Amino acid sequence: MHTLLPFLLAMIAAIVLLNMWAAKLKIAYPILLVVAGLLVSFIPGLPAVKINPDLIFFIFLPPLLFAAAWSISFKEMKKWWRIIGSFAFLVVFFTALSVALVTNHLIPGFTIALGFLLGGIVSPPDAVSTGAITSFVKIPRSTSAVLEGESLLNDASSLIIFRFALVAVGTGQFVWQEAALSFLWMVIGGVAIGLLLGWIFVQAHKRLPTDAPSDIVFTLIEPYFIYWVAEQVHSSGVMAVVSGGLYMSARRLTFLNSASRIKGHSVWESFIFVLNGIVFLIIGLELPEIVDGLRSKGIPLSTAIGYGLLVTGVLIAARIISSYAAMTATLIFRPSVAPRASSGLMRITMPLLLGWTGMRGVVSLAAALAIPVTLADGTAFPYRNLILFITFVVILLTLVVQGLTLPYFIKRIGSFGGIMNEEAEEQARRKMKQGLKQHAYQYLKNKYDNELKGHAGMEKIMKHWEEKTQAADDSWMNEEMKVIFVGLLDSQREYLSELNKDVSVDEEIIRQQLYQIDLEEERLKII
Known part of the structure; x- marks a missing residue:
């Protein structure tokens, strides 16, 4: 165990470094991992990898x-x-x-x-x-x-x-x-x-x-x-x-919730990357033993x-x-x-x-x-x-x-x-964002019309969504405003879920925007 654990840790470190190298060379990292595993397998004294x-x-x-x-x-x-x-x-x-x-x-x-x-x-x-x-x-x-x-x-x-x-x-x-x-x-x-x-x-x-x-x-x-x-x-x-x-x-x-989705995405991305990397390295590491079996x-x-x-x-x-x-x-x-x-x-x-x-x-x-x-x-x-x-x-x-x-x-x-006759990705993203801003503005206008009048905080929210500019001072965001803002974010999620039913809209663009909304909700928790 004391000899195998350092080897496994070295494998994971090699996977990360090879992925960086592959990105720099602009080639797929599985190719480098397989070749690296094959080369490493010829180093004498390494423990045999068997599953x-x-x-x-x-x-x-x-x-x-x-x-x-x-x-x-x-x-x-x-x-x-x-x-x-x-x-x-x-x-x-x-x-x-x-x-x-x-x-x-x-x-x-x-x-x-x-x-x-x-x-x-x-x-x-x-x-x-x-x-x-x-x-x-x-x-x-x-x-x-x-x-x-x-x-x-x-x-x-x-x-x-x-x-x-x-x-x-x-x-x-x-x-x-x-x-x-x-x-x-x-x-x-x-x-x-x-x-x-x-x-x-x-x-x-x-x-x-x-x-x-x-x-x-x-x-x-x-x-x-x-x-x-x-x-x-x-x-x-x-x-x-x-x-x-x-x-x-x-x-x-x-x-x-938004925290689970954001943190879970990062955890799963890293976990799957390591699993894939280990398997591709094993492909190369297993070859000498397979060749011995053939002989x-x-x-x-x-x-x-x-x-x-x-x-x-x-x-x-x-x-x-x-x-x-x-x-x-x-x-x-x-x-x-x-x-x-x-x-x-x-x-x-x-x-x-x-x-x-x-x-x-x-x-x-x-x-x-x-x-x-x-x-x-x-x-x-x-x-x-x-x-x-x-x-x-x-x-x-x-x-x-x-x-x-x-x-x-x-x-x-x-x-x-x-090949695929579909709406251009950038055009679809602009269309989605414009619709989302309009939806947010109408949501606040229809539901909080009375609160908007004479309230500096709500006026800043309206300005944020009408002109898409970020207020420099977040001190106006009190607990009441947070409740309203979270409701607005939930409403945006519902809007995007409905928009996703349109077959002409790329779901990946919808997911990217939902991720941004999750980040915005998490930001509210630390204001």
Whole structure:
């Protein structure tokens, strides 16, 4: 323990420093973390990093999925549900099937069940990697919502494939009827459990005398509890966490106060950053041990690299083919909902760009590491080290090759800016702020018209919202004025919630303004 703790602390410090370096170089930090982990693994004398396969899902997945569910725009998910659904389920299954058929045909002794197992592991693109890479180029929120929504749901679909394939490898048989019923229970049961527990947690936050620290601690516990309960009844813990997270996210204004939302945002941002960083470092740190396992099984390293390149090519090709197939089907059957492009070239290149966003990362590694070392009868799990190595190659290649070239392709082809026919972000923000100022002015005018006359404090408030200037002296803000001002802020939140129902308004802009209102309310507490 005394040797492992300094190493873990050094890992976290390295994650922070590498993130700073990545920002300076303008590249995605997962790329540097993977490469750094690989280089560090060759330093002699370092303790081996090993995680129990039974705990890997439970440690990393619940908070990562929960945080993703809170950050995504549910309104945008509903708007683009067709393309999100097709990529999250149909494309994942097509990709897993492609990997299964190719590996079964070209890798000696690799069964269809093992192929589906590998396909389930490497089929889901990673939202963290995609988000980190696209942060260096300007893309509309709707495009981000498609990628985030796909990554949120395809984790569930791919892990369901992974679980069934794991059973098939262990038992040597696969009963379709039982699998279909089990699939339905995993999806429906997982969603139901997530919604039920989400409702219970919301009620608990409302009724218990919680403060910001206790609210934050509860939110850290909740995803783990949701996942554990769902897994105990053999449903999908992933679906439960996603559905519970979406339910609670949509009601964050009703059960968390401004202090809990502000402080919780910072805590969760740091927590998720550290978790992602550890996983990406582990990807590199695990490689030497995986290579030793390959050699012990008599598999040449060059052969394993070739298999990794093959599977990576299959993944990229399957995603690009699926992107064009989805676009073609949409244009034929539902042309009214197809994303509009500014030119014929943009129409042709949009599926290519969407197909090129399939970077793999955290979920793929977690699934690969979760493969048991032995089967139920005590024999070694077949091809485990080869599957781990192929997964590592896939993650490394998609991060480095696609990750480094995606920003260039977006800028070269003309960016996603002309793809989605939506209101410009800056124009939408100005429109929202103007409406918010007008709403605040009318709220004070209608509700406190009598108090406005001859009251210096209220006149300053009116001037603040009418002219949008900040009074230099805050001494006028007494307790009575604070009550009025807090009421005004609550009214603004209601206005923004109603405005968010407009599908043409970007929800991210609404959330940014709500965060500013929370900050304003917290500022009142220290005046």
